[in-house]
Amino acid sequence: MTHILAIDQGTTSSRAIVFDGDIRPIASAQLEFEQHFPQSGWVEHDPADIWVTTVETCSGALARAKLSAKDIDAIGITNQRETTLVWNKTTGEPVHNAIVWQDRRTAAICEELKAGGHAEMVQATTGLLLDPYFSGTKIKWILDNVEGARAAAEAGDLLFGTVDCYLIWKLTGGKVHATDATNAARTLIYDIHTGVWSKDICALLGIPMSMLPEVKDCAADFGETDADLFGAAIPIRGVAGDQQAATIGQACFEAGMLKSTYGTGCFALLNTGDTPVTSQNRLLTTIAYQLDGKPTYALEGAIFIAGAVVQWLRDGLGIINDASETAALADAADQGQELILVPAFVGLGAPYWNPEARGAVFGLTRGSGPKEFSRAALESVGFQTRDLLEAMQADFDFTGDTVLRVDGGMIASDWAMQFLSDILGAPVDRPVVAESTAKGAAWLAGMQIGAYPDMAGFAATWEKESQFTPKQDDSWREGRYAGWQKAINATLAMTE
Numbered sequence: 326m327t328h329i330l331a332i333d334q335g336t337t338s339s340r341a342i343v344f345d346g347d348i349r350p351i352a353s354a355q356l357e358f359e360q361h362f363p364q365s366g367w368v369e370h371d372p373a374d375i376w377v378t379t380v381e382t383c384s385g386a387l388a389r390a391k392l393s394a395k396d397i398d399a400i401g402i403t404n405q406r407e408t409t410l411v412w413n414k415t416t417g418e419p420v421h422n423a424i425v426w427q428d429r430r431t432a433a434i435c436e437e438l439k440a441g442g443h444a445e446m447v448q449a450t451t452g453l454l455l456d457p458y459f460s461g462t463k464i465k466w467i468l469d470n471v472e473g474a475r476a477a478a479e480a481g482d483l484l485f486g487t488v489d490c491y492l493i494w495k496l497t498g499g500k501v502h503a504t505d506a507t508n509a510a511r512t513l514i515y516d517i518h519t520g521v522w523s524k525d526i527c528a529l530l531g532i533p534m535s536m537l538p539e540v541k542d543c544a545a546d547f548g549e550t551d552a553d554l555f556g557a558a559i560p561i562r563g564v565a566g567d568q569q570a571a572t573i574g575q576a577c578f579e580a581g582m583l584k585s586t587y588g589t590g591c592f593a594l595l596n597t598g599d600t601p602v603t604s605q606n607r608l609l610t611t612i613a614y615q616l617d618g619k620p621t622y623a624l625e626g627a628i629f630i631a632g633a634v635v636q637w638l639r640d641g642l643g644i645i646n647d648a649s650e651t652a653a654l655a656d657a658a659d660q661g662q663e664l665i666l667v668p669a670f671v672g673l674g675a676p677y678w679n680p681e682a683r684g685a686v687f688g689l690t691r692g693s694g695p696k697e698f699s700r701a702a703l704e705s706v707g708f709q710t711r712d713l714l715e716a717m718q719a720d721f722d723f724t725g726d727t728v729l730r731v732d733g734g735m736i737a738s739d740w741a742m743q744f745l746s747d748i749l750g751a752p753v754d755r756p757v758v759a760e761s762t763a764k765g766a767a768w769l770a771g772m773q774i775g776a777y778p779d780m781a782g783f784a785a786t787w788e789k790e791s792q793f794t795p796k797q798d799d800s801w802r803e804g805r806y807a808g809w810q811k812a813i814n815a816t817l818a819m820t821e
Contacts, residue, residue, distance in 0.1 A: 327776040330386065330397045330559065331763040332379060334404045334488050335567065336425065336589040337636070339378035341386040342760065343397075344767040348777060348786065350760065352392075354385030361422060366429035366671060366680075369422035372410055375488060376495055383555060394555035400496075401563035401770030402547075403570035403762050404488040405589075406511045409463035411474065411536070412491070414484045417499060421471050423488070424463040427590075427629055427671045431462035432680040438462075438529070447526060452510070452517050452601060452610030457672075457680050458627065460487060461513030465530045478533045485536040487512065489564050493547050496561065501548035503539040506615035507569035515540070517601060517612055520620065542615050543569070544773035563769025565614060567762050568592040572613050572623065573769065574761030575730045576784040583717070583727065585710055586762065587735035590674070591631035593713045594623045597721055606716035607676040616780075624720055626675040626713030630668040632735050634702045637670070644695040652740035654699035664688045665708075665812040666701035676716045677813070681820040687812045703741045707748040708809040714749055727751045732761035739793075746793040750802055757788040 327346035333339070340355040358374040387393065407426035412419040424430070435455045438444065444455045453459055464485055468475040477483050486494060490504040509515040509522075514532060516523045522537050541547065547561035565573060568586055572594045575584040580598035585591060594613060601610045601622040613623035630637075635648045645651060658664075665687045667673075672680035686701070714727070729751060735741055736755050746753040758764050771777030778786070795802075 327771065328390070328392060328397050329767040329771045329776070330383060330400045331767040332383065332400060332402045332492065333567070333760070333763040333766065334375060334379055334402070334492060336405045336427070339375065339382050340763070341379070341382040342763045342767070343386050343390040343392065344764070344771070346776065348764060348768060348771065348783070350758065350763070352386050352390035354382040354389060356382055364430070368425040368427045368671065370408065370425055372412070372419040372423050372491065375423065375491070379492060380554065387555065394557035394559055397559050398776055399560050399562040399770040399774050400550065401766030401768070402489050402492060402561065403565055403567050403766035404492070404508070406487060406508060406566040406568065407458055407460050408488050409460045409467070409485070410488070410491045411464065411467050411483055411485050413477070413482055414499070415482065417495070420474050420477070420483065421467050424467070426458055428463065429457045429672050429680045431457040431466050434462045434465060435680070443529060447513065450516050450518070450523050450526060451513055453513050454607065454609065454678055456678055458674070459511060459513035461526065461530050461532070464532050464536070468531060475531070478536055481533070481535045483536055484538070485532070486538055489566070490538045493561060493564070496550045496554065497548040498551040503541055503547055505541055505543045505545070505564040506612050506620060507543060507566040508564070509540045510612040511566060517610065517620070517622070542618060544616055544769045560774070561770070562773040563766055565766060565769060568594055568625065569612070569614055570765035571732050571762040572596070572765070574758070574763070574765030575732060575756065576787040577730065578780055578784055582730070584730040584732065584761070587631050587706065587731065587733035589631065589633045591628035591706060591710060593626045593710065593717070595717050595721060597622050597624055602721055604716070604720045606719050607678055608713070608716050608720060609675070624717055626716060628709040628713070629671050629674045631706045631709070632733070633670070634666070634668040634705055635735070637668070638698060638702055642698065644698060648734070651699040651703055652738045654696045655703050655740050658696040658700040659692060662688060662690055662693060662697050663808060664693055664697045664701040665808060666698070666705045667812050667816045668702070668705050669816055675713055677817065679817060679820055682816055683819070685812065685816045685819070687815065703738065704744055706735065706741060707745040708806065710745060711748050711806060728754055730754045730756065732756060732759055742793045743796065746795050747797040748802060748805060750795050750799065753793040755790050755793070757790045
């Protein structure tokens with residue numbers, strides 16, 4: 326029997342899921358880890374937490390599946406993207422905490438690069454905008470601010486990696502320093518057209534190219550785990566950044582297919598085929614996946630705060646004990662209040678790209694309480710998704726009617742998914758296997774070893790659990806969205 330272990334290393338937790346020969350999850354383990362906020366707008370992870378929780382969840386998933394490492398045919402890895410690690414290649418010790426994708430400390434570096442006239446070249450090369458979100462300026466910050474780091478990097482003693490790369494290096498006992506094309510495409514230093522690291526951008530940021538990993542296809546040989554870790558060596562055969570893995574897991578293999586993942590943030594990817602589309606609406610051009618040396622491209626819209634807004638209700642405001650409470654609270658909210666929450670806690674992503682923006686609430690009354698805040702939090706995710714869809718429709722000619730395939734933790738909420746369909750005016754399809762990210766990573770690894778079907782065969786296995794269709798008319802939809810746009814404009818005005 327085939328068994329594939331998927332490692333899903335996310336922003337707030339690490340998870341491991343065992344998939345069977347039918348690409349069905351049979352056992353899993355998950356551990357949250359601490360978020361570090363050393364200054365306003367700064368977000369860090371302790372690399373030891375990333376590593377320890379990854380190993381523990383892998384062991385936990387194997388135990389729950391009643392399997393040993395010898396029963397696992399391959400590992401697939403998917404990960405939080407853009408999060409940046411730099412470590413000593415001899416000792417394996419990181420020189421600094423991981424700087425998380427949400428971190429905004431390099432805003433001044435980005436502004437300086439824009440002022441220097443580099444934005445157009447960077448976008449043309451990488452498909453990305455000059456924003457603190459991406460890895461390149463994070464590497465520069467580490468080299469410029471950690472004592473001795475730049476000298477060590479220039480001496481060839483330091484390595485850079487996104488989380489997938491760091492895990493591969495650790496899992497293989499330091500034998501493999503590699504990443505895949507989807508993660509490389511999120512670094513701000515990778516040429517998505519030629520498939521190589523950009524010497525010009527690395528020189529611009531002062532990044533020695535000796536730090537950079539080898540870039541492989543999403544399905545490839547990434548070495549094998551150290552036998553001492555789990556009791557036997559396991560080959561690593563699939564890697565993709567979390568949003569690309571979700572695109573694969575949702576079988577969005579045709580141009581015009583669209584998926585949106587609701588985790589800590591929200592990320593919508595639109596498959597544009599073998600041609601990269603340069604956005605005129607501040608979306609990102611990226612690699613959806615790369616197989617057999619051939620990249621398939623996508624337009625992406627990134628929202629920094631989605632599920633994290635519910636986490637904020639729980640941990641920041643203390644008005645809920647569990648995310649599952651929000652739907653019932655939202656349903657019981659006072660319909661006479663129109664509370665609008667703009668969750669710009671770490672700036673605004675697409676299509677605004679304002680790192681200085683901060684969260685705001687509009688429409689507060691003395692009667693505003695947990696019910697109204699819960700509704701506003703869930704609605705903010707739908708409003709932000711509409712922002713992305715509007716931009717995508719302006720950039721790319723969709724074929725046929727728009728259907729959004731969704732995945733991630735938030736899709737368990739019927740209330741949130743119904744509002745999403747209502748505000749978009751489009752059907753929302755929820756799959757049988759909600760964890761599309763891990764499923765995509767598992768399929769890559771299983772397909773690479775010949776245990777899982779090819780792309781067409783895998784697409785045929787995708788199953789819809791339910792479809793949400795709009796229940797509101799255009800007048801309601803446009804009225805609510807107009808209110809959101811006013812709130813966004815007011816929020817942005819506060820940064821001027």
